[in-house]
Amino acid sequence: MSPRTRSRAAVHSWLLAAVALVAAPCVARAQETSTAAAPDLPEPAEPLPDAAPEATPAAPLPRPAGRTPAVFVHGDGTPVDKLPHVAGKIIPAGYELGEQPQRNLVLGGALGLGLTYGLTLAVGAALVAGDNDGGAALFAPVLGPFIAIGTLGVTERGAVQDAARAMLVVDGLAQSASLTVLVLGFALPEDVLVRSELALSLTPTVPGTRAPGLGLVGEL
Secondary structure: OOHHHHHHHHHHHHHHHHHHHHHHHHHHHHHHHHHHHOOOOOOOOOOOOOOOOOOOOOOOOOOOOOOOOOOOEOOOOOEOOEEEOOOOOOOOOOEEEEEEOOHHHHHHHHHHHHHHHHHHHHHHHHHHHOOOHHHHHHHOOOOHHHHHHHHOOOOOOOHHHHHHHHHHHHHHHHHHHHHHHHHHHHHOOEEEEEEOOOEEEEEEEOOOOOOOEEEEEEEO
């Protein structure tokens, strides 16, 4: 190796040594900074315990065989036998759809017929007691007043006859109207809800050894 080459190698060695001396403090400072800046990572949290399973609703109690509970009761605790029915509404448990006569029509017709026929019957009895046999026609309901127009002799013209005839006609019409309302009350029944807790049925039975028969069987 020539002296010139050796001098160059020496210069390179000194340069590398100088660079190493200058860079060493910077590298050490960078390592300290990175170590200080790195935050401490939190420890992993413990896993949450499994959530408690949702409680399932208890199954409804089975209904007793052959018995449907009544859902409406009176103040004393006894079940209500009949409820008014509204079209389109759900029938409550323990009741079934049934029919009954229209109470208002039946009561109105019976009351009107009883009053009008009762008064007519009293007038007829008074006429018969006064030796006027024509008043016996008033004992017949509804048709009696119309028949009495002829038997009482009020067909002729006159103030008294006209007034008596008008009263008999009004009486006959009132009895006819009351009877019509009474009949409609039974002929046009209304829908009601009837308690179905008691079920009755007719079943063939053999009460004796001679002849069979029918028995009424009830189930509560």
